[in-house]
Amino acid sequence: MVAGVVDPSIVSPFYYKAPKPLPYPQTQEGSRDKRREMATLSSAKKSYEYAKAEGTRLQEAQWANVIGNMLKKSGKYAEALKWLNIDYDLSIKYLSQSHCLPACQSLGELYLCLEVFQHALLFQKKHLQLAEDANDLVEQQRANTQLGRTYHEMFLRSEDDHFSVQNARKYFKAAMKLAHIIKESPPTNNCSFLEEYIDAHNNIGMLEFDLDNLEEARKILTKGLEICDERGVVEDDDGRSRLHHNLGNVYMKLRMWDSAREHIDKDILICQRTEHRQGEAKGYINLGELHYRVQNYQEALRCYQKALDLTNLMEGEDPLLKQIHQNIGTVKKAAEVMNELQKEEQNLKKLTEDKEDARGRPRERHCLPQIIASLDCLIEKSRTTIAWAKLCEFASMKKIISSELHDKQKLIDSFLVIGESYENLREFDKALDWYTRSWKEYQFIGDFEGQALAKVNIGNVLDHTNNWQGALDAFKESYKLAVRANLPSIQLTALENMHYSYMIRFDKAEEARRVKLLVEELKQQRNKEFHTENVPEDLCSSSNSRSKCATLVSENIVHRNAVSRPIFLSSADKHNQQCQVVSFKIDKxxxxxxxxxxxxxxxxxxxxxxxCLYYLGLPVERRSDGILPIIKVIKLGGRVIESLETLEATVSEHMGQVLFDACIGGWNQKRLIKLYTDCCNTLCETPNMKVLMKLYDQEVSPEASVLRQKFDILVMSFTTYDMMLSRYVMTDADVAVSGCGLQDFSITPLLNALDAYKDFAMLDLSHNLLGNSTMEKLQKVLPGYTSYGLRLDIHCNLFGPTALLQICECPVLVARLEVLNISENPLTDACASYLLDVLEKCKSEYYVFVLEIFFSYCYCSCGLFFAALYSLSMERCCITSRTVLMVADALNAGSPLDQLCIGYNDIDDNALACLLVKLGSLKRFSRLNLNGLELNKRAVDSLCGLASTLPLFELMLRETGIGMDGASLVTNSLFIRTEEIFKLDLSYCGLTSNYALKISTNSCMICGIYELNLSGNPIKEEGSKALSSMLLNSKCCLQVLVLEKCELGVAGFLQIIQAVSGSLTNSYVEELNLADNVKSLHVADQVGLDDDCKTTCQGEFSFIQKVSTAIRKATNLRFLDLSKNGFSKQSAEVFYSAWSRSRPSDSSLYGSRGWHMEEETIHLFLEGIKCCVKPCCKTNSFSCSAYRQLKPLLDLCISSNQGAFAPGHSIQDNILIAHDMFSGFKGKKGSTGAMEIKLDLEKAYDFLN
Incomplete structure (x- = not known):
């Protein structure tokens, strides 16, 4: 089921054997009337008081038990517990052990009702022991029944409690056996053995239902009813009521609606006659679910309202009330979705008619993606409303349209959906046929993810048909495929189903435990990745799972078990209870x-x-301006809390009873946050905290902002006002909501806010779960003007080929699009024709200007393109050589393309060679990313040809396997047309120390490379020596050096970091990555070691001191990665201390300092630097390199006193003032000639002094 839609599971309760209270005098007529019931209770209390006054402990305990059971039956559990405790205390203190039996039985039953399972088990086991000691078979049967019920409830509230399900089965079978013995040999006294025997059938049938053995459950429950008929049990018997209730559930699951309705109606009728309110309420819950499953929502709501009215008359039924309210909300939501489905059906009908009208014409093909999108929407809504027949209908239509569209991927996906519909319609043969067909097709195209998904669903169907061994084999095969394709989510699903099979189907505890350990290990690994993604500073990791994963694995065996559970406490509720709440005082x-x-x-x-929490808690009127506080420091008693670890330790020390002061250091207006929260309120949605935090933290660091403005001033000196305005007036209008868990429906408030906000030049929606529906909504959000470009980053989502078509069909998007990053989306080759349209249409008029600044030691050349697509990223998009060849054919000399990323796709050497030749004909192409492509000799030769033809400023060849020879050829070619390359990535290319020696002895390369990545290449200590000499060279311009996993060893590690800190002339290196290079280092913190160990420890201590000294001296560094080198926590603290001492926090040059230490991770960084950023999210903009090169010169050109750098003041303000003052001169008529006007704003506005 698609993640995020309304949960279709309407929860129905089951009936166990009802408790049998100690007999007490009461007429049947008294139980039918509330007044008489109250009179009976009053009479019982008087009898208790009389027995208490007389001092007869036995009668006093018996009447306390009677009163407690009366109150329990009427739903007054709290008061009932008080009276039953009186009974128990009296029995323990003054009576024999045998007299404790009724109290233990009643307390065990009551604690089960209250869901206090440990207390329930305590009294129930004592009840069983007392019954066995007394050799009372009737009480033994009752005790076994109650123990079975308790363990069964514990099983229902867990997903893997093998112990509980075993015990539930054991005690229920023991109860059935005892009931049969009593039936065959009834006691001399008139024992009601028939009731216990009937209830034993009910309980075992209920357990079989929860284990998904529906036919077995139906047989057992039906046999219970047959016994009632054979023995002449009255029609209004409670046992009959429970059997009818549970049979209604079974027939409902079997989709036998008439039989289900018959049994549910009988259950309700019996409960009405016996005035059993709880039973009647549960009956109406069942009836409501029946109406819900057949999409009769009005009747479902009417039934739930009746159940709600009945439950409100009882006390202590909060779980049942919660269940009813949840079901009402689910039905209302489903009714809304059904209305949307019916409207979408009309839209589909119109699209189908349009397609028929356009048959045989070119417009026909454009209709097909729209029909596919409509069908996808209908399929999603059909799942939400559990309308499986409609799901089958729409999936079949999608199969036909996908065939006409020749989209193999969508065609096979439709097979899976058809199988899903038949599975839920319980036509398992057809479901198995379609799942098998999809598996074979996925196998044919080599799609391991699809194969794994198909195998999971095949296993589900085989489990339904009692082919348990076949199901287990399918789950094992799915797990192997998921491991091979590195798909953690499918691995987890397959393992959970294997665990269920071993635990429930085969009762193999050891195998189940082994698989459970694998499940826990995988969950911990995924939790670590999830926590990393949730860190606001981190741009979360990508997910390779496609939408079908969430769609088709939801009905796995483990989760089917949860459908019939009463909802008393969800997993989220339990998590919230375990969460410690800390109080912070902000303002008042x-x-x-x-x-x-x-x-x-x-x-x-x-x-x-x-x-953000403070803002959300404000009254509406105080949120009108969108002003949020800036939390400067967090204090406790005047002491500043500088780290999260310190805060957590303080909370633990004070046992959570502490109030921190969050001191406000200023206020920040966030208009977009205000608009977003308003839209959430309008749509009755809860604001996404991740989105709020992203929008709050949107601004760049102060230093980067100043640098950007100074660069703008230089740009303005070389261009016209109109050009400047089109590019720079919106520099702060960037909206980045990466990794916020957004989906097509949950992004609506944000898009509505952007529609009102209008002014944004960059939109980052990466690492979410967005599909083509979002692109359709985005078309409506974009403003109707094209005065500046748009950078659109949607990588790592669920966009399909149709997304590119939607881009082409939006004139505003076509006119504005400058940067498009659509990597890691399932585009496939179906996107080829749409991609050509994008390249063709996004070639509108653009401006080019060249900024050339000559100084004694710097040359910079920048090309800025406006209103044209100059950057296209399509990594990991499942495209092949076919698409690349079509792209190559579409490119020509007039194309504005500057950057192209096509890595990690299935592209052969012929297609790549053709593309590189075409790129060589472009005038402004300068950045190429071929990561993950296998480059043979022909491809390397073509790449060398491109490098010798065009000046490439950025070349990414990660994991291309070009080796030493290829890398040498490419590097030599790069410096034929240019003297500098800003970024060169040759990581994991099989290079050795010879390559490091080559670049360190070439003067052009020493002063021409600004960012170098050699990760994963075994350059070892010899390579570190060569790189160290390069870093110590006064002409070296290297600013970013990445040497992760280069086998440097201790000596090589130390050489590099000392070289960075030891040069007095080189102050360029700002980022250094030395992770995973010192595997053998293990700093010992223990005492009592022998002499050899002490010598080793002294050597390691000396090494740490040298590293610390180098860190302190390398004041130019802004980021340092020392992860996975065996450093202890104490060593990391020493490094951070050195880092902090050499970088004062009050210095405007450095800003605030930060560090990230978690397990083997050690990152040291300054303000403006984000650690743990995934490679796919790192900024590869050419302008960043330009900023770095211009930085040493800007202070010489631009005064730091200039008014543009005052807080809250923008450089554009001056320009707008000047423009307004002179705009009137353009309208003067009758004037000839020309005049020069000079406007001096120095004293008025421009300078602070």
């Missing part, structure tokens, strides 16, 4: 912050979240 308000174990990077992210 107190914010209660849940301390989630999310592995936050620093306390800064907590400050941002607190600011």
């Amino acid at each position: 308000d107190v914010i209660h912050y849940p301390m989630k174990a999310t592995g936050k990077l620093s306390i800064e992210s907590m400050k941002v979240e607190l600011a």
Whole structure:
């Protein structure tokens, strides 16, 4: 089922054997009338008081038990517990052990009703022991029944409690056996053995249902009813009521609606006659579910309202009330979705008619993607409303349209959906046929993810048909395929189903435990990745799962078990209960912050979240301006809390009873946050905290902002006002909501806010779960003017080929699009024709200007393109050589393309060679990313030809396997047409120390490379020596050096970091990555070691001191990665201390300092630098390189006193003032000639002094 849609599971309760209270005097007529019931209770209390006054302990205990059971039957559990405890205390203190039996039985039953399972088990086991001691078979049968019920409830509230399901089965079977013995040999006294025997059938039938053995459950429950008929049990018997109730559930699951309705109606009628309110309420819940499953929502709501009215008359039924309210909400939501489905059906009908009208014409093909999109929407809504027949209908239509569209991927996906529909319609032969067909097709195209999904669903169907061994084999095969394709989510699903098979189907505890360990290990691994993604400073990792994963694996065996459970406490509720809440005082308000174990990077992210929580807690009128606080520091008793670890330790020390002061250091207006929260309120949606934090933290660091403005001033000196305005007036209008878990429906409030906000030049929606529906909505959001370009980043989502078609069909998007990153989306070759349209249409008029600044030691050349697509990224999009050849044919000399990323796709050497030749004909192409492509000799020769033809400023060849020879040829070719390359990535290319020696001895390469990545190449200590000499060279311009996993060893590691810190002339290196290079280092913190160990420890201590000294001296570094080198926590703290001492926090040059230490991760960074950024999310903009090169010169050109750099003041303000003053001169008529006007704003506005 698609993640995020309304849960279709309407929960129905089951009936166990009802408790049998101690007999007490009461007429049947008294139980039918509330007044008489109250009179009976009053009479019982008087009898208790009389027995108490007389001092007869036995009667006093018996009447306390009678009163407790009366109150329990009427739903007054709290008061009932008080009276039953009186009975138990009296029995323990003054009576024999045998007299404790009724109290233990009643208390065990009551604690089960209250869901206090450990207390229930305590009294029930004592009840069983007392019954066995007394050799009372009747009480033994009752005790076994109650124990079975309790363990069964514990099983229902867990997904893997093998112990509980075993015990439930054991005690229920023991109860059945005892009931049969009593039936064959009834006691001399008139024991009601028939009731226990009937209830034993009910309980075992209920257990079989929860284990998904529907036919077995139906047989057992039907046999229970047959016994009732054979023995002449009255029609209004409670046992009959329970059997009818549970049979209604079974027939409902079997989709036998008439039989289900018959049994549910009988259950309700019996409960009405016996005035059993709880039973009647549960009956109406069942009837409501029946109407819900057949999409009769009005009747379902009417039934739930009746159940709600009945439950409100009882006390202590909060879980049942919660269940009813949840089901009402589900039905209302489903009714809304059904209305949307009916409207979408009309839209589909119109699209189909349009397609028929356009048959045989070119427009026919454009109709097909629209029909596919409509069908996808209908399929999703059919799942939401569990309208499986409609799901089958729409999936079949999608199969036909996909065939006409020749989209193999969508065609096979439709097979899976058809199988899903037949599975839910319980036509298992057809479901198995379609799942098998999809598996074979996925096998044919080599799609391991599709094969794994198909195998999971095949296993589900085989489990339904009792082919348990076949199901287990399918789950094992699915797991192997998921491991091979590195798909953790499918691995987890397959393992959970294997665990269920071993635990439930085969009762193999050891195998189940082994698989459970694998499940826990995988969950922990995924939790670590999830926590990393949730860190605001981190741009979360990608997900390779396609939408069908979430769509088709939801009905796995493990989750089917949960459908019939009563909802008393969800997993989210349990998590919230375990979350420790910490209080923070902000201004005059107190914010209660849940301390989630999310592995936050620093306390800064907590400050941002607190600011957002503070804003959300304000009254509506105080939120009208969108002003949020800036949390400067967090204090406790005047002491500043500088890290999250310190805060957590303080909370633990004070047992959570502590109030922190979050000091406000200023206020920040966030208009977009205000618009977003308003739209959420309009749509009755809860604001997404991740989105709020992203929008709050949108601004760049102060230093980067100043640098950007100074660069703008230089740009303005070389261009016209109109050109400047089109490019730079919106520099702060960037919207980035990467990794916020957004889906097509949950992004609506944000898009509505953007529609009102209008002014944005960059939109980053990467690492979400968005599909083509979002692109359709985005077309409506984009403003109707094209005065500046748009950078659109949607990588790592669920966009299909139709997304490119939607881009082409939006004139505003075509006119504005400058950067498009659509990597890691399932585009396939079906996108080829749409991609050509994008390249063709996004070639509108553009401006080019060249900024050339000559200084004694710097030359910079920048090309800025406006209103044209100059950057296209399509990594991991499942495209092949066919698409690349079509792209190559579409390119020509007039194309504005500057950057192209096509890595990690299935592209052969012929297609790549053709593309590289075409790129060589472009005038402004300068950045190429071929990561993950296998480059043979022909491809390397073509790449060398391109490099010798065009000046490439950025070349990414990660994991291309070009080796030493290829790398040498390419590097030599790069410096034929240019003296500098800003970024060169040769990581994991099989290079050795010879390559490091080559670049360190070539003067052009020494002063021409600004960013170098040699990760994964075994350059070892010899290579580190060569690179160290390069770094110590006064002409070296290297700013970013990545040497992760280069086998440097201790000596090589030390050489590099000392070279960075030891040069007095080189101050360029800002980022250094030395992760995973010193595997043998293990710093010992223990005492009592022998002499050899002490010598080793002294050597390691000396090494750490040298590293610390180098860190302290390398004041130019802004980021340092020392992860996975065996450093202890104490060593990391020493490094951070050196890092902090050499970089004062009050210095405007450095700003705030940060560090990230978690397990083997050690990152040291300064303000403006984000650690743990995934490679796919790193900025590869050419302008960043230009900023770095211009940085040493800007202070010489631009005064730091200039008014543009005052807080809250923008450089554009001056330009707009000047423009307004002179705009009137353009309208003067009758004037000839020309005049020069000079406007001096120095004293008026421009300078602070």
